[in-house]
Amino acid sequence: MDPLSLVRIGFEAARIGVEAQAVIAMRLAGMAGLWDVPMHETFQMLHEKPVAVAEATEAAAWAILKGHSADRAISASMSEIGRHTSANLARLSRRGPSWA
Template sequence: MTRRTSNAFNPFDSFYLGLDMWRIGVESQAVIAMRTLGMIGLWSIRPQEMTRMVSEKPEAAFAAWQAASLAMMRGAGLEAVTRAALRPVGRRTGSNMRRLARMGPGICG
């Protein structure tokens, strides 16, 4: 959400980290809802969506682990490591939500 360039203490770091986690949670639930509606034919989704929802999990987990590991090796603090791990996950949830929302509701046949 915000980018810091210094290592100075910021009392709002935890607040912004919480907002990022909340945003990822809301986006995840929206993606789950749209995919579920797509499975029952009430949301227009591509046939590849079911494969995509399974294959993206390990990729996102690896990207999060890699980002957190790099942040730890650089000596970052706990909040910076957590933020680094959340960044790739947040990019995926955001892009999935926007992509599925563009497809829109519709009866699939």
């Protein structure tokens, strides 16, 4: 096990947490009419959770089946979750505030 793997996992978890909070804030602002969000955003936010969890679980399982250590399996899982949070943050950030 790499001695710095726990540090990398911690930083990855922090990045995911910050991105997730920003996405939640934009979605709540969208529900209040303050942020421009697509009409299907409420459905999408409910639909994407099981998909993201399934992809993260699959990535961790494949890492374990390939014989990787637990920290590599966690990193594989978190990179899948991080891919979703990054995509949501980028997509919602482009839309911007709704002043109309």
